[in-house]
Amino acid sequence: MDIILYLLNIIQYLYRQNCWLINFICRYIPLKQWAFDDSHSPKYQKFKIDELPLITDFRQDWTYKDLIPYYEKRYGKMIRPISRR
Numbered sequence: 001m002d003i004i005l006y007l008l009n010i011i012q013y014l015y016r017q018n019c020w021l022i023n024f025i026c027r028y029i030p031l032k033q034w035a036f037d038d039s040h041s042p043k044y045q046k047f048k049i050d051e052l053p054l055i056t057d058f059r060q061d062w063t064y065k066d067l068i069p070y071y072e073k074r075y076g077k078m079i080r081p082i083s084r085r
Helices: 002-028 031-036 064-075
Strands: none
Touching: none
């Protein structure tokens, strides 16, 4: 029973420490400035990124029934089905 009480006391102590640290960080450390502090420096400004390329979709709505006459006309050969072994 003493071990459980000891562990509970340690947990309560650590909880108080965490609360104190979070309170300290919220009061005295400006987190919003950390995110934007370097963005205005000249060293940071020299790293520019290019614009993202446009992504075009080349998928076509062809079925195999449309493709067979197209390939016959284009390549002059009849397409044979694949024979499975």
